Amino acid sequence: MDMDRRELADFLRRSRERLRPREVGRPAGPRRRTPGLRREEVSPAAEAIFGCVCTVDGPDRNIVWRWFTDPSVRSAYPAEDHERVARTHVADLRAAVARRGHDAAASALVERLHGTGGEFTRLWEPHEVAVRRTSRMRVLHPEVGTVEFDAEVLVTPAEDQRLVVYAPPPGSRSVEALELLRVIGPQTAHRSHAAGATAT
Numbered sequence: 001m002d003m004d005r006r007e008l009a010d011f012l013r014r015s016r017e018r019l020r021p022r023e024v025g026r027p028a029g030p031r032r033r034t035p036g037l038r039r040e041e042v043s044p045a046a047e048a049i050f051g052c053v054c055t056v057d058g059p060d061r062n063i064v065w066r067w068f069t070d071p072s073v074r075s076a077y078p079a080e081d082h083e084r085v086a087r088t089h090v091a092d093l094r095a096a097v098a099r100r101g102h103d104a105a106a107s108a109l110v111e112r113l114h115g116t117g118g119e120f121t122r123l124w125e126p127h128e129v130a131v132r133r134t135s136r137m138r139v140l141h142p143e144v145g146t147v148e149f150d151a152e153v154l155v156t157p158a159e160d161q162r163l164v165v166y167a168p169p170p171g172s173r174s175v176e177a178l179e180l181l182r183v184i185g186p187q188t189a190h191r192s193h194a195a196g197a198t199a200t
Helices: 005-018 039-050 063-069 079-099 104-114 118-124 173-184
Strands: 134-141 145-155 162-167
Touching (some): 063 079, 079 104, 145 173
Antiparallel strands (some): 134 145
């Protein structure tokens, strides 16, 4: 089933309204028509960390594909995290393939990935299956250094579409780093597009 866009829009709006600007390091500014964060305040922070994803189209707009084919994606993560992140992507992909009953799109993606080199095949062969719901990730930013996020995955009832919510651990240095990025502005957006693709 397709995601109900009206329900998703309502969820995102309500989520923004629950957050106050000061809770995420933003000034209250002029009077707001509705409480909470504006859309642009959610997006100038995402772009500063992950970059703009508008240049990625078609079958390449997939985070697993980009992890194994685009070196700039890996460069956004600490080297010591690469093996863990790669294993997580592959195990999550296996779960998605099984859930979809080996449909044509999923099978084509796996076939393409086998052609990228030995790493994907090495991680695919043990048949590890895992569904990612929560995780801790670290992103390397050229201006503010390492930024940590707690990631939570929200899924549709059919589990065919997902929304990933990233939040810095409360009280961590990452909160200060995001505030610094707000001051610096989007001109220093991370060029690696670390999370700039959709998952399967």
